[in-house]
Amino acid sequence: MTGQTTTVAPRETISPFAKVRDIVLSSPIVMVATALLAIIVLAAIFAPWIVPHDPVRLTPSVRLKPPNEEYWLGTDAFGRDLFSRIITGGRISLVIGVGAAIAAVAAGLLLGLLAGYIRWMDALLMRMVDGLMAIPNVLLAIAIVSLWGASLWTVLFAITIPEVPRVVRLVRSVVLSAREEPYVEAAIAAGSSTWLIMRRHLVPNTVAPLIIQGTYICASAILTEAILSFLGAGINPETPSWGNIMAEGRIYFQINPGIVLWPGLVVSVAILSINLLGDAVRDALDPRMAQRGIDR
Template identity: 80%
Template sequence: MTQPTPTVAPRDHISAFKRARMIATSSPVVFVASIILMLVVLSAIFAPWIVPHDPIRLSPAVRLKPPSDVYWLGTDAYGRDLLSRIILGGRVSLVVGVASAIFAVAVGLGLGLLAGYIRWLDAVLMRMVDGLMAIPSILLAIAIVSLWGASLWTVLVAITIPEVPRVVRLVRSLVLSAREEPYVEAAIAAGTSTARIMRRHLVPNTIAPLIIQGTYICASAILTEAILSFLGAGINPETPTWGNIMAEGRVYFQINPGIVMWPGLVVSVTILSINLLGDAVRDALDPRMAKRGIER
């Protein structure tokens, strides 16, 4: 008598698109934040084709105009359409946010792996990290921009450097915990190279926390860029960014408050949407949070 062939339960595999849709629709607030963030990103990508007016054309005859059918958000002190400049300014602000998050996570991951796995490097690297964290991030960013001059790359470096220590400390704590696991100790006992252990056993444990940390870095970088531009220590004033628009309009705030309020509102809504989406990603990737949701 032949034994029946045991059936294997199908593996529960969720595609990246389906997982993203589940995160975006996890709650009405997160869904609205996802829609707002998608609109901001799409408007920044297609800015040259959707702006209603030339965002850099000077028109002194229509300077400081209030909102109207022609200029939906009014004009600035040089007669430029405010809505067009906000849409175009989103390109630079989003690039700064995303690029700073990528660079900070990449550098912090490498240093955190070294600090957490190689013990003699831990004390040296962490003392350097503690020294950087002792300096207020905005002051360090202003000092870097003042030293190297205002440009997109300078602002990226100035924003990325203060964020790296936070990523290093996060990765180091994860690696210190993971290296005590039996599978890592078994790999060490088997003579597996350090690079292979890091790549196959340690890095996968940091992916989910780094994705969450990256969203917060992106939001923080957008805010920092706006602060630097508002203080005159950011990107060249000729390049439209949300911070530059507010910096140029602060002198005329009493005449036309919208020059400062509208880009400030866009910055606030964008950062809030990124943070809400980051919280949703954290809940989706954290098994404990998912278990709480099932129990509820």
């Protein structure tokens, strides 16, 4: 009996970007969310060139105007164009969201690597992390802003600090699992330095979960900035941001509800879109999700 050799075609390797693209295109909801987020981001980037009016110019003669041909979303209590202020305010809110995500991921990655790989630092760092996580995010942010004063950098720092512990715990859990792998033990036996092992063998394992966590931190930071500004503990009130616009308009809500509703709607759409995109990234980068797709 002649044996037959079965040739298995090599499985095509798909890049993470292509996986995310396929998931976005396969889901109408995620596709719409991605398009809306792109519109918000592009509008914020090109705000100086697309806003029809100066967002900080005071025009008392047209205060609290309803939406019309000149003022698409109406005006606020000082006669400033609401549409222009919302578009311009997106620059501050998105910078804080993206900046907090990058800073929290960077700090959490470093501390998580140290806690997960260097055993004697684990107990010390994790007790500090547990202490920070015991304080509600908004209360800790308000305390930091109250001590150092309201400014863009202070608010960014105040929002970043409460997010770091969550990243630390995530990275630590990944490192604790990865450091027991044979290739890490082989690197240790070969005499590789601690930092080389971290950079070459441990950090690549944290990339996918950190990207996913970063999207959630970005959405959370945008919401926290809006809350802080709404409570009067955010950035300078003269600087337009989504939270500041809502805070200034709450007194006149019954006269012109749009002052609060329109920026609130933009905040909701931005946060929902970022979370949906984060879910798509998770589905693309999670090996278990990929295995389910193969099984189907």
